[in-house]
Amino acid sequence: xxxxxxxxxxxxxxxxxxxxxxxxxxxxxxxxxxxxxxxxxxxxxxxxxxxxxxxxxxxxxxxxxxxxxxxxxxxxxxxx
Numbered sequence: 001x002x003x004x005x006x007x008x009x010x011x012x013x014x015x016x017x018x019x020x021x022x023x024x025x026x027x028x029x030x031x032x033x034x035x036x037x038x039x040x041x042x043x044x045x046x047x048x049x050x051x052x053x054x055x056x057x058x059x060x061x062x063x064x065x066x067x068x069x070x071x072x073x074x075x076x077x078x079x080x
Contacts, residue, residue: 030064031056037063037071043079 031050038046050059066072 026064026067027060030062030067031060032063033067034059034063037066037075038079041076041080046075046079 035047035050038044038050049055050063062072062075066075
């Protein structure tokens with residue numbers, strides 16, 4: 001029984017690690033995509049917001065969402 005428990009702990013531990021790696025890669029790419037959108041629409045303040053401390057937490061997530069589903073209209077209306 002102990003080997004089965006260790007097997008499932010290893011599987012779930014590896015899955016959790018893979019999910020975290022995927023999340024951090026998507027977050028990093030989302031941040032870069034946010035900055036790219038800022039350059040494309042010519043918004044200086046959107047670019048600055050991509051580097052501003054706590055706001056960077058949100059811009060990475062929004063950039064990741066934009067990369068997958070397209071840029072939300074409110075981003076274009078606010079910064080464009």
